Amino acid sequence: MIKIKDVTVAYKDKKVLDKLTLTAEKGEIIGLVAPNGTGKTTLFKVMSNYLKPNSGVVIFNNKFEYKTEKDELSIRKQLVTFPDQDDLFEELTGVDHMNLYGNMWKGTTKHVPSIIEKLKMTSYVKKKVRTYSLGMRQRLCFAMMMAADTPVMLMDEVMNGLDIANVVLISDCLIQMKKEEKLIFVASHLLENLDLYADRVLYLKDGVIIHQQSLVDSTKDYIKMELKPDEYKQLLTDYKFPDDHLYIANHLFCIPLVHMDIEEKTEWIERLLVYKGKELKIGPLGTVENYEKYYLEV
Numbered sequence: 001m002i003k004i005k006d007v008t009v010a011y012k013d014k015k016v017l018d019k020l021t022l023t024a025e026k027g028e029i030i031g032l033v034a035p036n037g038t039g040k041t042t043l044f045k046v047m048s049n050y051l052k053p054n055s056g057v058v059i060f061n062n063k064f065e066y067k068t069e070k071d072e073l074s075i076r077k078q079l080v081t082f083p084d085q086d087d088l089f090e091e092l093t094g095v096d097h098m099n100l101y102g103n104m105w106k107g108t109t110k111h112v113p114s115i116i117e118k119l120k121m122t123s124y125v126k127k128k129v130r131t132y133s134l135g136m137r138q139r140l141c142f143a144m145m146m147a148a149d150t151p152v153m154l155m156d157e158v159m160n161g162l163d164i165a166n167v168v169l170i171s172d173c174l175i176q177m178k179k180e181e182k183l184i185f186v187a188s189h190l191l192e193n194l195d196l197y198a199d200r201v202l203y204l205k206d207g208v209i210i211h212q213q214s215l216v217d218s219t220k221d222y223i224k225m226e227l228k229p230d231e232y233k234q235l236l237t238d239y240k241f242p243d244d245h246l247y248i249a250n251h252l253f254c255i256p257l258v259h260m261d262i263e264e265k266t267e268w269i270e271r272l273l274v275y276k277g278k279e280l281k282i283g284p285l286g287t288v289e290n291y292e293k294y295y296l297e298v
């Protein structure tokens, strides 16, 4: 559905994206993860044509590029970006904003009442935006995207300022939207939240995707155990660990299970289970663990 090919963006001599390539299909939620100032927003700007890359292309449905006005119009109909809270009109109501997005993209506002109900906005949605709290504004921004109802959605920090109940509410909506075959990109610093709904999480570093984590692939399981650095050193002298084992951010010891047969797995589990009564976990690396692996390695 979307192909990003060799996209490079440099602000003066600072390269932010470096021949970045990525393909995404409908019915996917893709998390985008990286520390501040790494290029997540820049990538979204290129995808929505708010920024022309120095080189590279974005291709929609194998045919549309931001080359001609006609193509751009076709893409605009399919894609909506998360509104910036600063762009809300203080003197308009929430319903006004949702109607605006509904009319602009979907050509109707019939579906707006059901969104209001789903997002539990009934008590305030007819009031002017200037009376809204941060979290109410954020929910409105999400509601506007739902009103646009486009096949592709780019969400930058969608959970900003939301309390836990609202994070859960929006996460449920995202899962529902995925079922409706939307392609959704979520750039977020709320890492554990991504594990709930993302199919893939992309880690950006030095202008490229350094790792793609699949959250629907169970072949990447590890035995995981918290270890202090001196405990890790001790174990290293006691046993010969597989070369591809990990010791993440000086605290998390991980042994990949993928190449082991059942006997080997059992052997390692039994060996580690008795080590100082520590808790063992088995599973893939989560978003927090990968984040530590790629950005907090010491």
Ligand SMILES: Nc1ncnc2c1ncn2[C@@H]1O[C@H](COP(=O)(O)OP(=O)(O)OP(=O)(O)O)[C@@H](O)[C@H]1O
Pocket: 011, 016, 034, 035, 036, 037, 038, 039, 040, 041, 042, 043
């Ligand atoms: N208009 C601009 N002019 C010059 N440099 C820019 C411009 N916009 C962004 N940058 C730089 O590009 C880099 C990437 O910025 P970007 O906003 O894409 O990061 P981000 O990953 O979205 O960060 P955050 O997590 O803080 O939102 C940063 O170093 C930033 O200073």
